[in-house]
Amino acid sequence: MRFTSEQRFDDGVLERDFTLGDIPGILWTPGSASASAPVPLILLGHPGGLDKMRPRLAGRARHSAAESGFASAAIELPGSGDRPRSAAAEQARADLRRAVEAGEPVGDEIVDRLVLPLVDKGVPEWRATLDALLALPEIGGPVGFSGGVIAIGVRLAVVEPRISAAVLFAGSFVPRVIFEEARQVTIPLHVLLQWDDEGNDRQVALDLFDAFGSKEKTLHANMGGHTGVPQFAGDAAAAFFTRHLT
Numbered sequence: 001m002r003f004t005s006e007q008r009f010d011d012g013v014l015e016r017d018f019t020l021g022d023i024p025g026i027l028w029t030p031g032s033a034s035a036s037a038p039v040p041l042i043l044l045g046h047p048g049g050l051d052k053m054r055p056r057l058a059g060r061a062r063h064s065a066a067e068s069g070f071a072s073a074a075i076e077l078p079g080s081g082d083r084p085r086s087a088a089a090e091q092a093r094a095d096l097r098r099a100v101e102a103g104e105p106v107g108d109e110i111v112d113r114l115v116l117p118l119v120d121k122g123v124p125e126w127r128a129t130l131d132a133l134l135a136l137p138e139i140g141g142p143v144g145f146s147g148g149v150i151a152i153g154v155r156l157a158v159v160e161p162r163i164s165a166a167v168l169f170a171g172s173f174v175p176r177v178i179f180e181e182a183r184q185v186t187i188p189l190h191v192l193l194q195w196d197d198e199g200n201d202r203q204v205a206l207d208l209f210d211a212f213g214s215k216e217k218t219l220h221a222n223m224g225g226h227t228g229v230p231q232f233a234g235d236a237a238a239a240f241f242t243r244h245l246t
Contacts, residue, residue: 001132013065015058020132022083023125024050025075028061029138032069038140040245041133042072043126043156043163045147047172048080060146063234068242071139075129077149078121089117096173111173115151119178123155130162142245146237150208151178157185165189165244167237170205171197182211189217190240192233194224 006016012031017024033039042064046053053074061072079086092113099106133139142164145153153168158181170193189212193205209219218240222233 001129001135009062011062011066013062015061020075020125020129023075023129024081024083025073025129026050026054026057027071027073027133028058028065029071030065030069033071033138035137038138040068040070040142040144040241041130041139042070042144042146042241042245043130044072044074045145045149045153045169046074046077047148048077050074050076050081060234064238064241067238068246070144070241070245071133073129073133075125078118078125086117089114106173108176112175112177115149115173115175116177118149119151119155119175122149122152123159126152126156127160130160134162144241144245146241148172151175154178154182154185154208157187157189163187165241167192167240170194170208171200173201174204174208179208179211182208183213185212185214187214188240188244189214190237191217191219192229192237193219193221194229195221196224 001018001020004017004019006014008014014029016027018027044057044060057074064070064072076083079089092110095110096106096114143162144165145156145163146167148169149172150168150170151174153166156163157166165188167190170191191209220233220236222230
């Protein structure tokens with residue numbers, strides 16, 4: 001891990017850009033974090049385009065630092081931002097757009113071609129990033145995952161024992177194999193669902209929630225579109241992490 005830039009906000013949060021191999025990322029740490037007082041960590045999932053997402057991710061990270069004293073980190077998804085594009089993924093994305101614009105259902109074959117390679121590559125990258133982050137003296141765990149792509153969050157919850165709890169954002173396409181993996185998830189979950197999400201199949205989100213094997217799982221559904229998550233829903237998610245990471 002190599003840090004490439006940093007800035008400290010008025011609230012004391014330190015924002016540092018880093019690279020891990022060819023993977024760009026951002027780490028936010030509260031002013032209280034130190035080698036003598038290491039802090040828990042939240043991995044911030046997002047749909048890709050780290051530079052475009054930075055303001056929203058920074059807002060989530062600074063809120064988490066202020067409310068709970070947690071560090072947060074995000075990395076760029078494979079094939080997004082300045083990372084090399086995949087011809088197969090671009091074709092799957094084009095097929096998806098054509099289906100949506102034609103008002104046709106998006107078939108499982110398109111979803112698999114689009115999402116599964118992202119999961120297969122993205123999850124090992126998240127795990128390598130977690131190795132590097134937990135080697136920093138000011139980061140001590142426990143670790144949570146917050147956000148999407150929800151299929152990445154599900155896979156991470158299954159294969160990464162260092163993740164203790166997850167807030168998952170419904171609103172992305174879910175391959176059928178991920179439903180089988182969801183049954184293996186046992187960590188506490190808090191799932192956010194926008195009831196009127198224009199790009200989300202509500203029933204798929206409800207079926208996935210039903211499939212999770214966790215004994216503690218909460219579905220927080222709100223009226224509104226994809227980007228209309230109310231502030232109180234974010235506060236509830238923050239309280240969930242405070243319960244499970246402190």
